Structure formats: C-alpha cells, structure tokens
Amino acid sequence: RLRKWQERIRTKDAGERNLQFALSEIDRMASALGVPRSVREVASVIYRRALKEDLIRGRSIEGVATSALYAACRKEGIPRSLEEISEVSRVERKEIGRTYRYISQELGLEMKPVDPKKYVPRFCSELELSEEVQSKANEIIETTAEEGLLSGKSPTGYAAAAIYAASLLCNEKKTQREVADVAQVTEVTIRNRYQEQIEAMGIHG
Amino acid sequence: MTDPKETINIENVVASTGIGQELDLQSVAMDLEGADYDPEQFPGLVYRTQDPKSAALIFRSGKIVCTGAKSTDDVHESLRIVFDKLRELSIKVEDDPEIVVQNIVTSADLGRQLNLNAIAIGLGLENIEYEPEQFPGLVYRLDEPEVVALLFGSGKLVITGGKKPKDAEHAVDKITSRLEELGLLE
DNA sequence: ATATTACTTTACAAAGC
C-alpha cells in the first residue's frame, strides 16, 4: 500500500514536471516569436485541455505544446505560419501540422481558415511599407477573395502577392525576393498569386 | 447541366486476397522476373503487372494485396495474372481465391468553382477539415456512405474509402444536394 | 522566367518492427 502511494506521488510528480516543461516551452517559443502574453495564456489553456482529454498519448509533449501555440496565435488573430513556428520548435513542420489538426479536431476548436489580411501588418512592418500599402494590400485581398480566388491557396503566399502588388501600385516597390523572404514563400508563388489577383482586380501590371 | 455523377471516374482500386498457401518469398523473388523484394524495408514482395497496370504485394502468408487497378474487373484480371505466374513457379494456388475490394478511389467534377471558405462554414467547422496552408483540399467525411471526400476550389473532388462503385455515386449526390441547399454551388 | 519532378492530403490491405 505504501508502494502504491509512492507510485502515485511519483506519477503525479512526473505529470507536474511534464506540464511545467510544456508550459515553459510554450513560453520560450512565444518569446522567440514575439507574441503577447495573452497568446501564451490561450496556448496554455489549449495544452491543459489536450492533457485533460488525454490527447498527448502517443505524441510528444513538445509537439502538442507547439501545436497549441500555433492554434493560439490563430485564435488571437495574430497567426504565425507553420514555417515560422517550426523555426522556434524542435518539432518539424509536418508533425506540428498533423498534431495541430488532431487537437483542433478533438477539442472542437472550430478554427476558421486564416485570413491572409492578418499577415499584412506584420509583413508590411518588416518591409517598412506605409499604411497606404497596407490598406491597398487589404483591399486586394478582400476583393479577390470575394471572387473566389482564395480557395485552396496558402494565406501567406496570398498575402505576400497582395503586398507585392500594393507596393508597386503605391510606388514603394519591394522586389519579389524581399517579400518572399519575409513571408517565407517562393518567388514563384508570389508571381502566380500576383498574376491572378491583378487580373481579378482589373489592373494592368 | 451535366450530372456530376456522369463525371465520376475510378482512379484506383485496392483489394486483398490469398492463395491459401505459405510462400518462400526469397525463392519467388529469384524465379519471378520483375519482382522487387527487400524484406529489410518491407515484408511484402512487389510484383507489377503491365496490362492491366497494377502492383501486387505478395506476403509470406500467401496473402496478396492488389492496388493501382482502374476497375474491379481489372483487379480480377491482374490477380488472375499473378495467380498464373505463381502456378508457373509450381506453387499451388486455390482455384478461385476470394477477392475483397478494400477501397476505391474516385474523382469527379461538380462543374462549378467552389468557395471553400464558405463551404467550410456552411458544412460546419466541426464536420470538415480545411487547412489550405497544409493542403488545398477541404476534407469532408460522410457517414452514409462511409467515405471521405476531398473538395477543391476548381469544383473537382476525390472520393475515397468506398468499397463499391455505387458509394461514390451516392456520395456525389449527397454532396451536391447538401451544397445546393446551402446555396454554395454558385 | 518557365518546366519538371516531388512532396502535401484522403482511404485500405498486407507482416513486422
């Protein structure tokens, strides 16, 4: 009986240590990404829920912690791409993506697809583009998405193309490479989305 | 307007069967030309048929998986070839082994562009999976028939998980009517 | 700048790690 009691303590301690590790990892990654404290709290809540629902069995603590942070960023309206998240995690992109889909489904997070406009302020800021460019990029995204151009396309590539187009239209040109680097997509993706958006907007590029 | 059902095309059929006899895959690999066998990598021996085109995975237990065929008839034809090849190696094969279709992959076209964002909300975020950062298709799981559909912005779709060709037709019907009642088939 | 090749997702069986 004493043995059983000790075992429980040991298990409880291990569980506490694992939780502490997960939360400190969330904190570390959140800091590296520069997201506000509110996002870390949302991520912590998601992680605790995943723990309570026993979703971590068969998966790494780090993977679930990273996915919780990815989900939290989206929920808070300041998304980071899987590419960006994976740069501060020791879990690879593919694993983060599939773990995120799993906990999102199991916890019923009902995550809406990421709106490309959510990337505009941050990307434009990194490129030192004006408010005018941001507004123009948002307008391009809004208009072309309504025409159904967004279906199936990655939000970062879509935002990058709109920002590139807007920078040209506002005479604050950034090269495709510069925008591609910030958004972490290829120039080919920007070119492809840019052509479609320009055509849909009736602009002559 | 063309009935989307008319656009259904079977792309792949997966089936399993068995010859009711254990096999020495090492010797089969030696005698069967074109056979790929690397037990370190995978326990099954791979044998490809040209006409109909398919790949058979042959196991030590005598069980066989056939995949890549474009119809259930092709599955039977491919396996008939595999059975005969094994008989040529003087391996006893049951007269008419039972062949069970495990999965049928189908493609189809709804004929109009789809707004996946609107469909995701319309069908209910809890019923679908749509992560365009990871994959361009919207994943929609149906209960009846029990299949999984991948919907694309082009209006084309993939249906998989079905055991009979009719499953794809029923799935296309359900998806079409569901999108229509939601007013999402623009 | 474009073309090719390859990888992402779904389902499924098999035997073994």
Place this chain on the structure above:
DNA sequence: GCTTTAAAAAGTAATAT
C-alpha cells in the same frame, strides 16, 4: 506508429534549363 503500393485532386517547393 512506421515501413510499401497505387491513384486523383491543386498548391507549393526545389531543382533544372
């Protein structure tokens, strides 16, 4: 869970020309 096999959808990416 993974390994292997096949095939489609469309987007993205890496590499070649």
